[in-house]
Amino acid sequence: MSEPALDLERDTELLRRIAGGDRSAFARFYDEYSGLLFTIAVKILNDTKEAEDVLQEVFLQIWNKAGAYDPLLGKPASWAVTLTRNKAIDRIRSSQRRSKLIEQATMEAAVSPDNSPSANEKLHGRENAQLIRSEVAALPPDQRRAIELAFFSGLTQDEISQTLQEPLGTIKARIRRGMLKLREKLEEFI
């Protein structure tokens, strides 16, 4: 397990080297985060082949745009997660799978806790990964559902509100409370 501050320092240095055309730094960044990013892409797209395409595009973007990384907008890992999520969502939107998506989002209950290995094990160590999973599972189901729909589904705020059949204000407040709670609970592990 690594220290978060050291991870940040290491990743920032990796991005600096990638911006300078260092392929070994790029390979290191890939090895560190491809599992997490691929998992996110598969979760959003529900298709491993498309997720592979997304991951390839994301890493090409990281290679080309590492110099434009802005620390104000999050850690390097968070930047890569945002790129992956946005590319996957763009792909869903452009392929007009929206209605199917809403249907899928409606049917899919909150993700059930699972004991198989997660990307967090590699990034935060096995014990912390278990703790993170417990804290995520301990979120009130309505908050967790709203957060997961917002991040993984590509639905707009209004669509989330319609899917969950709750007023938009309620959904926003739920997401806010859930995110604050998650931050408070996870702060000590990561």
Next chain:
Amino acid sequence: MIDERMEEQASLYVLGVLTREEAHAVETALKQDAKLQQLVSAMMISRDALAGSLPQITPPLTLRQRVLEQVKAPEKVVKFSPRTEESSGGWAIWLPWALAACLAIVCAISFSQQKGLRQKIDAQAKQLTELDQMADALRDQTQNLKQAVATLQETNRLASLRIAMLNSMLEDSPKAVAVSLWDVQQQRGVFLVQNLKPLPADKDYQLWVIDPKYPTPVSAGVFQVDAQGNVRLQFKTDKLIETADKFAVTQEPKGGLPVPTLKNLVLIGG
């Protein structure tokens, strides 16, 4: 002090559900407010941890190769600057000798490469033979299981489904067992393992499909097991599998290898 409305906008920003204009407004505020920066950064880390708590799906090894190849630095172009010889007579005299020397060097390199290649092929053939021998040794032990699997195969209406039972090769995990289901038509499979010991962080288990069509086993990706030694995963291969003759699991360095390390054979069966 960050008010509730800004906390709300920050949460929605982190989850990517703000409109372009709203996101731009948050980013503008971020540049002027250190506390907001801290909040957004911490929320992003929480968001990443939430995403990271999903069961991990490992990308195929070939994707790594593709990604790294697409950023290959362009070959360095060495400019050829012909030098003007002061005496053309000397150049003309040495040219045939230089050509002969070059030819000799090329022949030597080619011979050396051919020899190395032959050694590699021999080594891989030997590895395959060893793998076959191990599978033969297991055949007797797994006779009952095979009969059960054969019955299942017969009754299975999906004729293209290949079901295999894998048994442990490890003395310290004799109870480790796995089942592999491979759909020849869909070219994808499901793999279930039980009682396999968890690995240190710098190692992975790697699943292989042995198709007689290929000289070496075909990688089907790497995986880890949970604390109880169990995992269920979906897998694909990079090559078209016509006959999934056997399945094997080896223990490899993190991320896996293109060819299995046979001395680290963990499970095998067909």
